[in-house]
Amino acid sequence: MDLTVLLFLASGLFLGWTLGANDAANVFGTAVGTRMVRFYTAAIVCSIFVILGAVVSGGGAAHTLGKLGSVNALPGAFMAALAAGVTVYAMTRSGLPVSTTQAIVGAIIGWNLYSDSVTDATALVTIVSTWFVCPVLAGVVAVPLYKLVDWFVYFGKIHLLRLDAYTRAALIAAGAFGAYSLGANNIANVMGVFVPVSPFTDFSVAGIFNLTSVQQLFLLGAIAIAVGIFTYSKKVMLTVGQDLAPMSPPVAWVVVVAHSVVLFLFASEGLERVLAQAGLPTIPLVPVSSSQAVVGAVIGLGLLKGGHGIRWRVLGAIGAGWITTPIISAFVCFVALFFLENVFNQQVARVVRYDLSPQVIERLAVEGFPVASLADLNGRRYFSAKKYLDVIDDQLPLDSDQRRLLLYYGELGSYHITSDTIRKGRLALSRPQLDAVIALDGRTYQYKWQLAEALARQSVDWRLKPTDVLNKHHNQRINRRLDELYRLFDRY
Amino acid sequence: MGFERVTTLFRRTKHLEQDIDEFLEKIVEAALIFRRALSIYLEHGASEEFDDILNREKHLESRGDTLRRSIETHLYSHTLIPDLRGDVLSLLEDMDDLINEFEGNLFRFSIQQPDIPDEFHRGFAELTETVVTCVESVVMAARAFFRDIRAVRDHNSKVMFYETEADKMSTRLQRSVFASDLPLENKRHISYFVERIDDIANAAEDIADRLAIYAIKREI
Numbered sequence: 271m272d273l274t275v276l277l278f279l280a281s282g283l284f285l286g287w288t289l290g291a292n293d294a295a296n297v298f299g300t301a302v303g304t305r306m307v308r309f310y311t312a313a314i315v316c317s318i319f320v321i322l323g324a325v326v327s328g329g330g331a332a333h334t335l336g337k338l339g340s341v342n343a344l345p346g347a348f349m350a351a352l353a354a355g356v357t358v359y360a361m362t363r364s365g366l367p368v369s370t371t372q373a374i375v376g377a378i379i380g381w382n383l384y385s386d387s388v389t390d391a392t393a394l395v396t397i398v399s400t401w402f403v404c405p406v407l408a409g410v411v412a413v414p415l416y417k418l419v420d421w422f423v424y425f426g427k428i429h430l431l432r433l434d435a436y437t438r439a440a441l442i443a444a445g446a447f448g449a450y451s452l453g454a455n456n457i458a459n460v461m462g463v464f465v466p467v468s469p470f471t472d473f474s475v476a477g478i479f480n481l482t483s484v485q486q487l488f489l490l491g492a493i494a495i496a497v498g499i500f501t502y503s504k505k506v507m508l509t510v511g512q513d514l515a516p517m518s519p520p521v522a523w524v525v526v527v528a529h530s531v532v533l534f535l536f537a538s539e540g541l542e543r544v545l546a547q548a549g550l551p552t553i554p555l556v557p558v559s560s561s562q563a564v565v566g567a568v569i570g571l572g573l574l575k576g577g578h579g580i581r582w583r584v585l586g587a588i589g590a591g592w593i594t595t596p597i598i599s600a601f602v603c604f605v606a607l608f609f610l611e612n613v614f615n616q617q618v619a620r621v622v623r624y625d626l627s628p629q630v631i632e633r634l635a636v637e638g639f640p641v642a643s644l645a646d647l648n649g650r651r652y653f654s655a656k657k658y659l660d661v662i663d664d665q666l667p668l669d670s671d672q673r674r675l676l677l678y679y680g681e682l683g684s685y686h687i688t689s690d691t692i693r694k695g696r697l698a699l700s701r702p703q704l705d706a707v708i709a710l711d712g713r714t715y716q717y718k719w720q721l722a723e724a725l726a727r728q729s730v731d732w733r734l735k736p737t738d739v740l741n742k743h744h745n746q747r748i749n750r751r752l753d754e755l756y757r758l759f760d761r762y
Numbered sequence: 763m764g765f766e767r768v769t770t771l772f773r774r775t776k777h778l779e780q781d782i783d784e785f786l787e788k789i790v791e792a793a794l795i796f797r798r799a800l801s802i803y804l805e806h807g808a809s810e811e812f813d814d815i816l817n818r819e820k821h822l823e824s825r826g827d828t829l830r831r832s833i834e835t836h837l838y839s840h841t842l843i844p845d846l847r848g849d850v851l852s853l854l855e856d857m858d859d860l861i862n863e864f865e866g867n868l869f870r871f872s873i874q875q876p877d878i879p880d881e882f883h884r885g886f887a888e889l890t891e892t893v894v895t896c897v898e899s900v901v902m903a904a905r906a907f908f909r910d911i912r913a914v915r916d917h918n919s920k921v922m923f924y925e926t927e928a929d930k931m932s933t934r935l936q937r938s939v940f941a942s943d944l945p946l947e948n949k950r951h952i953s954y955f956v957e958r959i960d961d962i963a964n965a966a967e968d969i970a971d972r973l974a975i976y977a978i979k980r981e982i
Contacts, residue, residue: 305844423911430850430908430980431782434843435775518845518980 281352283494290498297448300522317496323453324492330555332458337393345616353603369559376596380603385619386654409570412528451533461491472698528567546739885935896924921970928963
């Protein structure tokens with residue numbers, strides 16, 4: 271990895287640092303602020319569990335963020351992360367409530383607009399709806415949890431000092447869970463934009479311990495979060511602790527657990543699988559704001575006690591933040607991309623070509639797409655996703671599934687497989703997968719789906735399973751390997 | 763926080779719980795000794811037996827002070843119950859004042875040796891009994907503050923009841939003292955002791971009032 275790559279990743283690391291400095295306070299702020307837990311104990315526990323959460327469970331939320339828009343050039347990803355970081359920093363300095371999630375979503379939309387890419391409406395609606403659901407859910411979780419703690423303290427007749435000791439231990443355990451959930455859920459905000467352009471390749475230590483390219487990226491981001499926690503979060507934690515001083519330590523515990531449960535629900539692929547296996551509806555894996563989860567939990571408890579003392583203006587400011595943060599971040603990103611491209615001559619977005627060749631139309635027909643309306647467009651080529659879809663949309667109003675099909679099957683490339691490239695690529699593939707790639711030596715494919723289908727014909731290890739939650743993990747793993755192959759063999 | 767530190771925290775907590783329990787026991791013991799001492803005084807005056815029991819009260823006061831200081835030091839040096847330790851500190855000091863009051867009164871009896879005629883012995887014994895019960899109730903309220911927050915109110919109402927009873931008894935006793943044929947200096951002297959004993963119940967009531975606020979603050 272050369273220095274340029276590290277330089278471009280620096281904006282993500284900066285974003286990670288701000289997240290560590292600010293959001294760690296949501297996990298340990300009250301505990302440290304009320305001196306129930308020492309700062310260094312909190313910082314060590316928080317850092318370890320943020321890293322674990324990011325590396326072990328960070329993939330789910332990142333995947334949804336990736337659907338919103340795939341930033342396909344490292345300088346573009348750099349600027350998206352920087353725009354989000356600057357927005358968060360500026361709004362925090364101005365005393366406005368801000369969420370890293372909303373900032374990064376805005377930045378990705380800014381990149382989509384600048385690069386004429388398409389913003390996936392379904393993914394956007396899913397993400398935005400969770401901004402509303404997250405604080406509400408945190409409040410809903412906090413209320414019964416509070417009742418449970420109250421009951422436990424009342425009927426347990428626990429001595430004040432013993433309760434203090436239990437609360438300390440519980441605050442550390444809840445903080446560890448909170449940090450894990452924060453890492454799992456919010457690493458997507460920090461490093462998500464770099465996933466499609468990850469400079470890392472998978473590696474394994476003695477064949478026992480595997481780290482995918484994405485996990486390496488997340489590890490780096492999580493270390494930046496840990497640095498943020500150690501270098502700057504103490505001040506924020508003490509401030510949060512003082513702000514929430516009327517909250518007793520057991521209530522602080524309730525708030526931290528409610529926050530952590532919500533972040534975990536929106537990040538856990540394991541839970542998603544369990545719910546799917548039980549035939550229950552699953553929860554979308556989306557990065558949510560940890561600050562807003564805390565506010566939701568506090569408001570839930572406030573309503574339980576009659577709603578007095580709830581600062582409705584704070585709520586209003588948060589609601590306004592849902593609109594202003596993404597807009598500011600998108601604007602900053604758009605303008606900054608212009609400068610990066612035109613002043614610093616950096617390629618902020620790779621041009622993606624689309625066409626409607628007979629092969630594509632034939633394949634779309636197999637997928638059930640109404641191809642009759644595409645006859646006039648046969649053989650035309652487009653240099654932006656937006657134009658490509660706009661032209662087809664004029665002929666036939668498209669729904670979001672049809673748009674996804676058109677983008678996938680119509681993306682034009684040139685993937686030439688050579689044994690030399692395979693050797694240089696040092697791909698972390700299974701033996702049957704590697705054999706399948708070697709078997710295609712010398713061939714060239716125009717479309718990604720052609721290469722994917724050729725590999726699937728060669729080996730069962732390259733075959734995707736029907737799209738559902740239970741097969742999601744398997745399909746994501748194969749798609750990630752395929753993305754690596756596309757990048758490796760792309761000659762365009 | 764490693765496992766060892768968690769176990770140390772729980773060990774330290776247990777030790778401190780025992781200290782607080784012992785401290786509260788000392789207050790009850792001080793009250794019972796006071797009642798016994800007064801009964802001896804009324805029966806035999808400032809006798810050798812009275813001096814012995816006064817010494818027991820003195821030791822108790824000293825042990826109470828040691829326990830209180832040790833508890834306070836531990837609370838602060840290990841930053842335990844950071845949100846409530848100010849209240850706990852005030853509570854312990856107020857409770858310690860009760861032992862001081864008992865000891866002080868016995869010393870006054872030992873030094874001033876008031877002459878209390880037989881006709882007032884019953885009144886003194888009843889007042890003392892009520893004051894001791896009042897103090898026992900405030901100790902129960904203090905225990906409840908540590909273990910069973912919602913019971914504080916019940917014990918506090920008992921404190922209020924016994925304090926009012928003590929006031930009534932004190933007034934009644936003083937009226938009968940001043941209505942007697944005793945010389946004025948004697949009346950004033952006896953009245954002074956009645957007031958001092960009643961003051962213990964007043965102090966217990968003040969503690970109960972503050973405990974009610976601490977209890978609200980302690981609710982989660």
